[in-house]
Amino acid sequence: MHPLPRSLEPASGESLVSYLLRLGHRLSLRPLQLIRAAGWTDRVQATHIPGSLLLNLTGPEAQGFARLTRQTAEEVSALTLKQWRDRYPPIALSVPGPGPKRPDPWLFVGSPRYCPTCLAGDCTPAQQLHGGPWRKLWHLPIVFSCVEHQTYLEASCPHCGQPRAISGRLIERANDHTLHPAQCRWTIDSPTQKRKSRACGGRLDQRVATDPCHRPHPTQGILRFQQSLLARLEPLTPASDASEYFTDLRLATALIGTTWPAGKHLLDTALAGHVTAYVHSTSGNSSTSNRLQDHRLRDVLPRDSIACAGLLRAAHSLLKADDLSEHLSQLVHTLESGRHARPGYASTPAMKTRARGDSETRPNH
Numbered sequence: 001m002h003p004l005p006r007s008l009e010p011a012s013g014e015s016l017v018s019y020l021l022r023l024g025h026r027l028s029l030r031p032l033q034l035i036r037a038a039g040w041t042d043r044v045q046a047t048h049i050p051g052s053l054l055l056n057l058t059g060p061e062a063q064g065f066a067r068l069t070r071q072t073a074e075e076v077s078a079l080t081l082k083q084w085r086d087r088y089p090p091i092a093l094s095v096p097g098p099g100p101k102r103p104d105p106w107l108f109v110g111s112p113r114y115c116p117t118c119l120a121g122d123c124t125p126a127q128q129l130h131g132g133p134w135r136k137l138w139h140l141p142i143v144f145s146c147v148e149h150q151t152y153l154e155a156s157c158p159h160c161g162q163p164r165a166i167s168g169r170l171i172e173r174a175n176d177h178t179l180h181p182a183q184c185r186w187t188i189d190s191p192t193q194k195r196k197s198r199a200c201g202g203r204l205d206q207r208v209a210t211d212p213c214h215r216p217h218p219t220q221g222i223l224r225f226q227q228s229l230l231a232r233l234e235p236l237t238p239a240s241d242a243s244e245y246f247t248d249l250r251l252a253t254a255l256i257g258t259t260w261p262a263g264k265h266l267l268d269t270a271l272a273g274h275v276t277a278y279v280h281s282t283s284g285n286s287s288t289s290n291r292l293q294d295h296r297l298r299d300v301l302p303r304d305s306i307a308c309a310g311l312l313r314a315a316h317s318l319l320k321a322d323d324l325s326e327h328l329s330q331l332v333h334t335l336e337s338g339r340h341a342r343p344g345y346a347s348t349p350a351m352k353t354r355a356r357g358d359s360e361t362r363p364n365h
């Protein structure tokens with residue numbers, strides 16, 4: 001394999017997806033061509049780039065891409081989510097072992113949320129030409145806002161409204177080299193005999209001025225909460241503490257989601273309203289089975305960043321409460337005896353243990 005004639009320096013915090021899009025844009029190469037040139041063909045079928053590449057690259061895969069793009073293997077490895085594997089359990093839970101494995105629902109693999117201002121890039125020539133980075137952090141649903149630009153992340157394309165479902169692909173239209181990295185890559189129509197399918201192509205790095213919802217901005221309290229979550233991904237927090245916290249946060253989030261509105265008092269009125277709207281839209285959808293609704297409320301964080309922030313904030317407040325065991329007992333009781341109890345769902349043994357009186361002090365952020 002020969003190195004490419006020109007390469008591109010990765011931006012700080014940039015994801016592998018972002019790098020493939022921006023480098024491809026610079027060289028007019030399809031993302032799929034770059035992947036084939038790097039020798040990653042074992043994992044790639046036809047035009048399908050699997051999400052597993054984002055989670056971890058093997059030594060030879062990182063070295064192959066490093067030679068191709070004139071980087072070090074460490075720099076290439078830093079484009080994946082591997083660095084948080086011991087801190088954020090959904091990453092290790094999603095790394096493929098023997099047999100196919102779906103990504104954990106607490107990861108956005110294919111279509112992360114995004115900050116339009118970050119995508120617009122800074123004033124450096126490379127970012128002016130090829131856009132700002134798609135950040136690795138956006139693949140973690142616990143990151144619901146951009147602290148730098150003090151905004152909630154966008155959950156979907158304002159032009160076509162996608163994604164509406166998870167495709168399992170790391171990059172949509174991986175054979176398309178005509179799109180700018182900040183353009184929406186979702187396909188908006190089916191191919192006909194006369195022409196190929198088209199991409200949406202809407203720009204994601206520009207705020208849509210006619211946004212009818214007048215999206216609110218995160219409060220200082222929510223931004224501080226976001227920062228406390230980000231701090232747990234940093235080396236200053238011991239990895240085992242971070243991992244335990246995110247496991248507890250997930251259990252508490254599941255409990256609050258499935259017993260809503262029992263935990264409504266944990267939030268201010270505005271945020272609670274967004275969570276209520278999310279829970280209603282999830283559990284009030286008659287086209288999905290009770291089991292699927294329960295799965296969504298229990299295991300999946302909302303794509304809507306504000307509802308997501310609300311649920312996580314309520315879960316964090318629950319974990320931090322002085323009378324944690326009493327709170328947990330009440331919620332578990334609501335879950336098991338009330339109208340929320342449905343076949344197929346039972347609280348986990350860990351929740352019950354906590355509810356029985358393990359009220360150790362949680363980190364105070």
Ligand SMILES: [Zn+2]
Binds near residue numbers: 146149
């Ligand atoms: Zn931003």
Ligand SMILES: [Zn+2]
Binds near residue numbers: 159160201202
């Ligand atoms: Zn679109």
